[in-house]
Amino acid sequence: MSVVLRPMRMDLADMRILCNLLEFDRKEHEPMRPPQQRLEDRQAEGATSVGTIAICDGAPVGAVSLIKPPADVIETAIGIWVVVDPAHRRSGIGRRLANADVDACVGLGLTRQMTVIALGEAGSIEFARSVGFHEVDRGYKLVFDPTRWNSEEGTRVLQAAIDGGVEFLSINALAARYSDWHVQLHALAMEIFGDIPAQMEMESSAWIGQSPDQLAARMNAMRLDGEGSSVALVDGTCAATTWVTQPRDGVCHVPLTGSGRSFRRKGLVRALKQATFAFCKAKGVTRLQTHQHESNRPMLELNKRLGFEVQSGHVIMQRDLADCQAGSSVGRADRRDSTNATIASTAASLMGPKRPSCSGPS
Numbered sequence: 127m128s129v130v131l132r133p134m135r136m137d138l139a140d141m142r143i144l145c146n147l148l149e150f151d152r153k154e155h156e157p158m159r160p161p162q163q164r165l166e167d168r169q170a171e172g173a174t175s176v177g178t179i180a181i182c183d184g185a186p187v188g189a190v191s192l193i194k195p196p197a198d199v200i201e202t203a204i205g206i207w208v209v210v211d212p213a214h215r216r217s218g219i220g221r222r223l224a225n226a227d228v229d230a231c232v233g234l235g236l237t238r239q240m241t242v243i244a245l246g247e248a249g250s251i252e253f254a255r256s257v258g259f260h261e262v263d264r265g266y267k268l269v270f271d272p273t274r275w276n277s278e279e280g281t282r283v284l285q286a287a288i289d290g291g292v293e294f295l296s297i298n299a300l301a302a303r304y305s306d307w308h309v310q311l312h313a314l315a316m317e318i319f320g321d322i323p324a325q326m327e328m329e330s331s332a333w334i335g336q337s338p339d340q341l342a343a344r345m346n347a348m349r350l351d352g353e354g355s356s357v358a359l360v361d362g363t364c365a366a367t368t369w370v371t372q373p374r375d376g377v378c379h380v381p382l383t384g385s386g387r388s389f390r391r392k393g394l395v396r397a398l399k400q401a402t403f404a405f406c407k408a409k410g411v412t413r414l415q416t417h418q419h420e421s422n423r424p425m426l427e428l429n430k431r432l433g434f435e436v437q438s439g440h441v442i443m444q445r446d447l448a449d450c451q452a453g454s455s456v457g458r459a460d461r462r463d464s465t466n467a468t469i470a471s472t473a474a475s476l477m478g479p480k481r482p483s484c485s486g487p488s
């Protein structure tokens with residue numbers, strides 16, 4: 127059986143192929159992102175995406191999709207996801223796909239690939255190890271259903287904080303009031319980010335920019351919602367913040383939540399979250415998602431008390447592209463199926479418009 131690899135085009139037709147293949151890997155608790163949304167993410171300004179499709183007898187039997195959002199936590203890493211039709215597994219296709227875009231990634235200045243695999247999926251973890259990935263961290267996906275938010279209790283929590291002298295503003299309102307809003311918010315976000323107890327290396331500068339001047343552009347790139355994202359002000363100082371992305375198909379993500387070092391254990395985050403829940407409920411959001419590093423127990427416990435449910439645990443894995451190029455993980459693919467391999471150049475797909483990256487199937 128001849129299996130041919132070809133570059134994934136960043137168009138709707140190939141996004142449909144990718145979505146159809148991802149159905150084989152469907153997680154019941156996860157909403158499937160439609161082809162149009164996947165395409166938009168890949169075409170967003172500043173995003174990078176490549177991919178390869180495996181064809182057997184004219185039909186797609188596997189794909190690898192790599193995507194890097196415009197504001198990412200690791201400057202030189204890209205997220206990768208491989209999926210193979212179950213009828214064609216254990217015949218080397220997954221390995222060939224995993225290695226198909228290594229040179230293209232290096233050509234884009236990337237040094238690492240990252241993947242996120244659910245803890246119970248031993249076969250997938252074994253596969254990733256066999257193509258050179260190793261574990262760098264673990265985490266949880268947490269989900270909150272805003273339609274079940276207790277607005278009475280939430281409003282009471284917010285009001286108690288307001289009565290105690292805290293002011294809550296949306297980021298839009300903050301920007302309208304203070305011309306230097308970005309300086310304060312950038313400093314706060316840097317402090318919070320620096321205190322996240324993650325095992326893996328993360329770069330705040332790659333994510334929200336080195337300088338405050340870059341903040342607004344990065345927030346746009348993250349598709350943050352300026353009304354839904356908010357800050358808690360104490361005596362005019364940005365003391366705590368929580369960010370939320372613009373609702374899409376009833377789903378919002380929380381990329382950052384935290385309080386400044388001198389404002390912790392004062393209930394600011396608990397109160398801020400009520401503002402987020404109120405916003406989500408008003409917008410018809412049914413799923414508010416966030417990612418939590420396993421090492422961040424305090425935030426995990428707080429989120430659980432706030433009503434978030436742990437949906438799944440996952441392992442975050444990474445591989446070094448220089449090692450792949452040196453052949454440590456590519457070699458076995460050639461051994462298995464060198465006769466009918468046609469690995470087309472991905473250069474063409476790189477010409478197209480370029481967006482948890484380390485967040486599972488992208």
Ligand SMILES: CC(C)(COP(=O)(O)OP(=O)(O)OC[C@H]1O[C@@H](n2cnc3c(N)ncnc32)[C@H](O)[C@@H]1OP(=O)(O)O)[C@@H](O)C(=O)NCCC(=O)NCCS
Nearest residue numbers: 151208209210215216217218219220221249250252253256
């Ligand atoms: C994981 C997946 C992509 C593997 O595809 P595949 O075409 O079957 O993989 P390959 O045949 O190239 O396997 C390469 C090596 O990976 C390991 N491997 C693959 N599947 C495995 C499994 N179920 N259990 C244990 N090891 C496995 C083996 O070492 C295998 O080499 P071997 O067959 O010589 O022992 C496929 O099972 C899949 O689509 N799963 C759902 C999506 C997913 O979890 N993707 C992984 C994220 S990167």
